[in-house]
Amino acid sequence: MDNRTITFIGGGNMARSLIGGLIADGFRADAIRVSDPSEEQCRSLAQRFGVTTGQDNLAAIEGANAVVLAVKPQVMRQVASELGEGLQRSGAVVISIAAGIREPDLRRWIGAEVPIVRTMPNTPSLVQTGATGLFANNLVSDQQRDLAESLMRAVGLVQWLDTEALLDAVTAVSGSGPAYFFLLMEALEDAGSRVGLPRETARLLVLQTALGAAKMALESEDDPHTLRRRVTSPGGTTERAINTLEDGDLRALIEQAVRAAAERAAELGDELGAQ
Ligand SMILES: NC(=O)C1=CN([C@@H]2O[C@H](COP(=O)(O)OP(=O)(O)OC[C@H]3O[C@@H](n4cnc5c(N)ncnc54)[C@H](O)[C@@H]3O)[C@@H](O)[C@H]2O)C=CC1
Ligand SMILES: O=C(O)[C@@H]1CCC=N1
DSSP, rough: OOOEEEEEOOOOOOHHHHHHHHHHTOOOOOEEEOSSHHHHHHHHHHHOOOEEESSOHHHHHOSSSEEOOOSSSHHHHHHHHHHHHHHHHOOEEEEEESSSSSSHHHHHHHHHHHEEEEEEOGGGGGGGGGEEEEEEEEEEOOOHHHHHHHHHHHHEEEEEETTTTTTHHIIIIIHHHHHHHHHHHHHHHHHHHHHTOOOHHHHHHHHHHHHHHHHHHHSSSSOOOHHHHHHHOTSSSHHHHHHHHHHHTHHHHHHHHHHHHHHHHHHHHHHTTTT
């Protein structure tokens, strides 16, 4: 992807997923810099992906076209304040991936009217199957919008949002979403093992079934409801299982979980933004 350079401030789980996905898509490793106080993180990223790493955040953003803020929401204020002048000088587009942190707060901490794209990616970006919601402030140029979009598109699906508040819903659905599916995989594997399958066999069957269901739902013209009905023979095995799940009110539980995650995102924004 041309000669644009990108700096990650924070090289943890989500940065690693994005970097891995970008490199798998052909992004040059020497165009990616990572700054993280953890020497262990730096060593591991440099070894695995060949990216440049260091511990000096300000030095790392020099000359970058895009700066991805990939630290925990709780340290965002400190990081943004420390980078303020450097970001103003560089003209880079700031791409925040933090849950909850609102663009006006981030801009206030940076202390300058800088272009910011607030995003919510997810960890399957590592295998280029990510899903990212994006919101741009009105200082982002068309070129910077394209840059942010192309970085996230390189690692999966992108969806622009008209209002920033919707990012809390994206966080609750797809940001945290991989964990819900992993939990379902764990539970199904455990159940498979309890009804007699060797654990390894249960795991392989579960993972392939999850992949198959997602692939089919993506590629089919029919919606998931129709696809589900096709698996469910009247009086058959699936019907009995689905009835058990519906009787246990799985849908209500999922809605409750998604609401809880969205509320937590808003709460993080309130708590940390008040600083
Ligand atoms: N893990 C996930 O699935 C997703 C995470 N996010 C967001 O990504 C951000 C990072 O989350 P994770 O990668 O999971 O956390 P993490 O804890 O794995 O990574 C954070 C990294 O920031 C580094 N760090 C701490 N202080 C720093 C500083 N002053 N300067 C530079 N680096 C510093 C830490 O050493 C650590 O390596 C969070 O804001 C989170 O809300 C967004 C979408 C999904
Ligand atoms: O759990 C979290 O707060 C982050 C944001 C979305 C996924 N992980």
